[in-house]
Amino acid sequence: MIKKEKRKFKFSPLGIYAILVYSFLYLPLVVVIIFSFSPTKTIYGLSGFTTKWYIRLFSDEALMRALIHSLQVSLTAIGIAVVIGTAGAFFLVRVNFPGKQFFRSLSQLPLILPGIILGIALLVLFINLGFKLSMLTILVGHVCFTTPVVMFQVASRLQRMPRSYEYAAKDLGANTIQTFWYVTLPMIRTAIIGGALMAFTMSFDEIVITYFLTGTWTTLPVFIYGMMRFGLSPQVYAISTVVLTFSLFLILLMGKFVTVRGEEVLR
Amino acid sequence: MNSIKDKRFEWEVELVGVTKVYKDTIAVNNSNIKIKPGEFFSLLGPSGCGKTTTLRIIAGLEDLDEGKVFLEGKDVTNVSAHRRNVNTVFQDYAIFPHMNVRNNVYFPLKMRKISREEADPKIKRVLKLVNLEAFEDRYSSQVSGGQRQRVALARALVNEPKVLLLDEPLGALDFKLRIAMQKVLKDIQRNLNITFIYVTHDQTEAITMSDRIAVMCEGVIHQIGTPDEIYNNPRTAFVASFIGEMNFLEGLVVSIPSSDTVEVSVSNKNILCKNNDQKISLNDGVLVSIRPEKVYVNPLRPLKNIVEAELSRIVFKGNNFEITAKFGELEVRSLVDCKSWDKFQKVGDRIKVGWNPEDVQVFPISMKKDMIQYE
Amino acid sequence: MNKSKGDFISEIFKKLSHNKGKKTVFDKPRAYITGIPIILWLLIIIITPVILMLIMSFRQKVGYDISYVLTLSNYLRILKKPLYFKIFLRSFRIALIASVLAIFAGYPLAYYISRKIRKGRNLLFMLIITPLWISYLVRIIAWRTILGNRGLINSALMALGLIKEPLSFLLYNQFAVAITLTYIAIPFVFIPLYTTLEKIPVSLIDAAKDLGANEFQTFINVIFPLSIPGLLTGFMLAFIVSLGDYIIPMQLGGTGGMMIGNIIWSQFGFAFNWPLGAALGFILFSIAAVVLAIVQKLGSREGMIYE
Numbered sequence: 037m038i039k040k041e042k043r044k045f046k047f048s049p050l051g052i053y054a055i056l057v058y059s060f061l062y063l064p065l066v067v068v069i070i071f072s073f074s075p076t077k078t079i080y081g082l083s084g085f086t087t088k089w090y091i092r093l094f095s096d097e098a099l100m101r102a103l104i105h106s107l108q109v110s111l112t113a114i115g116i117a118v119v120i121g122t123a124g125a126f127f128l129v130r131v132n133f134p135g136k137q138f139f140r141s142l143s144q145l146p147l148i149l150p151g152i153i154l155g156i157a158l159l160v161l162f163i164n165l166g167f168k169l170s171m172l173t174i175l176v177g178h179v180c181f182t183t184p185v186v187m188f189q190v191a192s193r194l195q196r197m198p199r200s201y202e203y204a205a206k207d208l209g210a211n212t213i214q215t216f217w218y219v220t221l222p223m224i225r226t227a228i229i230g231g232a233l234m235a236f237t238m239s240f241d242e243i244v245i246t247y248f249l250t251g252t253w254t255t256l257p258v259f260i261y262g263m264m265r266f267g268l269s270p271q272v273y274a275i276s277t278v279v280l281t282f283s284l285f286l287i288l289l290m291g292k293f294v295t296v297r298g299e300e301v302l303r
Numbered sequence: 304m305n306s307i308k309d310k311r312f313e314w315e316v317e318l319v320g321v322t323k324v325y326k327d328t329i330a331v332n333n334s335n336i337k338i339k340p341g342e343f344f345s346l347l348g349p350s351g352c353g354k355t356t357t358l359r360i361i362a363g364l365e366d367l368d369e370g371k372v373f374l375e376g377k378d379v380t381n382v383s384a385h386r387r388n389v390n391t392v393f394q395d396y397a398i399f400p401h402m403n404v405r406n407n408v409y410f411p412l413k414m415r416k417i418s419r420e421e422a423d424p425k426i427k428r429v430l431k432l433v434n435l436e437a438f439e440d441r442y443s444s445q446v447s448g449g450q451r452q453r454v455a456l457a458r459a460l461v462n463e464p465k466v467l468l469l470d471e472p473l474g475a476l477d478f479k480l481r482i483a484m485q486k487v488l489k490d491i492q493r494n495l496n497i498t499f500i501y502v503t504h505d506q507t508e509a510i511t512m513s514d515r516i517a518v519m520c521e522g523v524i525h526q527i528g529t530p531d532e533i534y535n536n537p538r539t540a541f542v543a544s545f546i547g548e549m550n551f552l553e554g555l556v557v558s559i560p561s562s563d564t565v566e567v568s569v570s571n572k573n574i575l576c577k578n579n580d581q582k583i584s585l586n587d588g589v590l591v592s593i594r595p596e597k598v599y600v601n602p603l604r605p606l607k608n609i610v611e612a613e614l615s616r617i618v619f620k621g622n623n624f625e626i627t628a629k630f631g632e633l634e635v636r637s638l639v640d641c642k643s644w645d646k647f648q649k650v651g652d653r654i655k656v657g658w659n660p661e662d663v664q665v666f667p668i669s670m671k672k673d674m675i676q677y678e
Numbered sequence: 679m680n681k682s683k684g685d686f687i688s689e690i691f692k693k694l695s696h697n698k699g700k701k702t703v704f705d706k707p708r709a710y711i712t713g714i715p716i717i718l719w720l721l722i723i724i725i726t727p728v729i730l731m732l733i734m735s736f737r738q739k740v741g742y743d744i745s746y747v748l749t750l751s752n753y754l755r756i757l758k759k760p761l762y763f764k765i766f767l768r769s770f771r772i773a774l775i776a777s778v779l780a781i782f783a784g785y786p787l788a789y790y791i792s793r794k795i796r797k798g799r800n801l802l803f804m805l806i807i808t809p810l811w812i813s814y815l816v817r818i819i820a821w822r823t824i825l826g827n828r829g830l831i832n833s834a835l836m837a838l839g840l841i842k843e844p845l846s847f848l849l850y851n852q853f854a855v856a857i858t859l860t861y862i863a864i865p866f867v868f869i870p871l872y873t874t875l876e877k878i879p880v881s882l883i884d885a886a887k888d889l890g891a892n893e894f895q896t897f898i899n900v901i902f903p904l905s906i907p908g909l910l911t912g913f914m915l916a917f918i919v920s921l922g923d924y925i926i927p928m929q930l931g932g933t934g935g936m937m938i939g940n941i942i943w944s945q946f947g948f949a950f951n952w953p954l955g956a957a958l959g960f961i962l963f964s965i966a967a968v969v970l971a972i973v974q975k976l977g978s979r980e981g982m983i984y985e
Binding site for chain 3: 048057060068119120128130133139142143145146148149161187234237238247248268284287
């Protein structure tokens with residue numbers, strides 16, 4: 037029998053540092069969760085345990101409305117993003133056109149630029165067009181950044197997909213639309229879903245651009261931001277925890293669809 | 304540190320009972336190898352046989368689970384790679400892409416804190432050895448595959464190691480280049496009198512270049528010997544099947560005339576065979592093996608073993624013909640060089656095939672499962 | 679041979695391309711259909727707004743209106759009044775500190791996970807990305823909680839009896855802004871760094887070890903130089919994100935921690951000077967574009983080609 041030496045666990049300083057950084061990243065979130073269960077309005081720490089703040093959330097009409105608004109905007113935005121973005125992905129990967137790098141950089145701009153610049157630019161656009169700030173303006177803002185998210189996710193998958201499948205389909209008698217529908221689309225489907233999920237998560241949480249483009253019609257983050265004006269109360273923590281949990285859920289879903297590669301997360 | 308006492312070591316590199324396990328496979332199974340100073344020693348075997356793992360264990364890049372490694376008589380089992388006096392030429396060359404050729408070659412000297420002025424002549428000398436003096440300023444993306452391989456070689460040699468480990472260094476090169484590089488490597492090894500430990504799956508390469516070869520399969524060393532021994536006196540059916548071309552016939556032992564011969568019944572013919580220390584008794588099933596070039600078609604001189612057969616196939620192989628002779632249900636291949644082949648022989652003719660008992664080996668039939676077989 | 683319209687357009691494209699004589703065949707116009715939505719999107723949502731913003735920056739606030747006369751007055755005002763320069767400088771500094779701190783946090787982590795861990799690597803990677811996807815706002819709330827007068831740190835210290843009054847210097851200043859920005863920036867630094875580090879072939883590390891380099895030497899001579907492209911990308915992302923942030927300075931900066939984002943925001947808020955805001959915004963945009971270009975240039979010069 038072969039005897040394997042037990043590998044000694046090395047307490048490397050790097051490992052300890054890693055644990056510290058992870059703690060730094062997660063402790064603040066844990067704090068929020070804990071404080072959401074505090075019965076007192078002040079945040080002097082945990083003096084009891086209650087879930088009453090969560091219950092109050094449900095009776096807060098304005099909050100519920102903001103929540104629904106968020107869902108409306110985000111779902112619509114990703115719907116549009118999927119269409120434009122998938123088409124764009126095909127354009128980027130399959131079509132041979134001049135200035136591709138420039139096109140690529142331009143498309144990435146909404147993701148890299150600080151949101152404030154996009155906010156200003158879109159605001160100015162709406163003023164010039166005479167639009168009042170409303171759901172439509174927020175929607176446009178969200179389409180602005182959701183589209184590249186989907187596009188680059190799909191483009192990445194498209195690039196890795198061998199074209200031989202499409203050639204085979206064409207060879208066997210399928211026209212362009214049939215090839216796309218029966219062969220290409222099923223293969224990029226998970227990329228589309230993954231991109232849409234990513235975009236949804238970003239859109240649901242978006243405050244920077246939205247705050248610029250919001251009138252009386254608010255989304256959830258804008259509403260929470262408004263709540264913060266009056267100081268931090270357990271109610272804020274409660275809704276924050278709910279948002280946290282929802283985000284986590286979305287991330288888990290994403291994990292199933294998105295192949296996590298550094299480049300894809302950022303672009 | 305080096306005292307006169309250390310000089311009196313027998314083996315440059317020695318592995319004693321080395322075993323390494325990966326999950327549930329035994330990558331290296333109780334290997335015992337002794338390599339002489341200045342020897343060109345090859346580890347030969349199919350992919351996955353553990354030859355690269357063995358090499359990495361010698362280099363210190365891989366831990367072992369059991370056993371010991373000795374370099375120049377000193378136990379280096381627990382010495383980490385960067386402190387062992389062996390250098391490796393990696394399969395993918397591993398040239399640092401962010402350094403030019405000169406800095407790549409300088410690297411090992413830099414690690415030993417040798418200044419640039421001192422190092423420069425060494426660098427130039429070793430680059431001259433591999434014929435790359437003009438390439439000092441190039442980066443790896445600016446040189447070809449063959450040149451990169453020579454950079455890797457130069458880099459591994461600049462420290463003047465006693466032992467050089469090479470992991471299939473010529474695998475990526477095309478045929479002609481490979482032949483040329485084989486000669487270069489052999490010359491360098493002989494001129495610098497370095498011990499080379501060379502991993503390859505290409506048996507021709509191993510046979511032409513090595514002083515001794517260890518033939519491995521699934522972690523086990525089947526045989527260590529000179530190319531001649533490996534080729535002409537294989538100790539297991541695996542070695543017989545892996546090296547060169549071989550005919551295998553199954554039969555039963557009918558008599559044991561002497562300590563080193565057996566008589567085997569093959570397709571109703573009794574053949575006299577050589578027995579190289581295989582444990583064989585009466586009525587055992589055995590594999591009879593003969594090299595095709597030792598099978599003679601219509602031999603002019605009388606041979607101890609002659610069989611009547613039918614010519615079933617003729618294949619032109621460039622410098623010779625491969626003739627397949629069928630008798631009973633068995634087939635035997637023979638290599639006949641073009642000059643001696645009678646062009647008027649055709650498929651279906653009756654021919655005689657024969658061989659000498661000294662050219663035949665027998666192996667117990669249990670070894671059949673280890674053989675390299677291609678369906 | 680009759681030249682079809684398609685050929686003619688293809689020829690124009692050919693001339694437009696700067697391919698230095700290389701023969702390229704651009705696709706027939708029909709293939710560009712898929713590009714229509716995205717090009718429209720680009721035009722309407724990206725290019726036009728930015729141009730309009732630029733134009734806005736040249737207009738002027740007159741009373742409650744914005745005149746249509748184009749002037750440079752906004753830019754001149756920005757250059758002349760020392761306030762703006764000061765705020766820009768401060769913003770740079772804070773963004774720089776946050777990015778550097780994020781690198782200090784993120785690099786060892788990326789190194790550790792990419793080179794030292796085999797099992798569970800993906801999980802650990804996801805754990806770093808997760809904060810990125812969890813609400814930005816919630817993370818800000820968290821830090822206000824920790825640093826506030828009645829927040830975590832103060833409550834803990836007071837409960838332990840170490841201090842009698844809450845430490846007020848924790849919040850509403852540059853320190854708070856910097857630390858929160860660092861917190862946000864860490865994943866941005868980590869991801870490109872991790873990607874780059876992970877791509878370094880193991881054989882290079884083996885070669886370094888084989889040739890006599892210990893762990894530290896291997897890092898300095900091989901790993902670090904090869905990680906520079908990822909490092910630069912991460913830094914750039916962290917820097918740009920930090921520079922343009924306005925919510926964090928507004929929530930945690932007080933007056934001492936004001937950044938350029940605050941100023942810009944107020945132009946669109948109560949100060950109601952949109953042209954000025956647009957001008958400031960355009961300057962910020964230019965800075966971001968320049969940083970981006972620099973990093974791309976640097977990154978490609980280091981361009982490593984792995985076998």
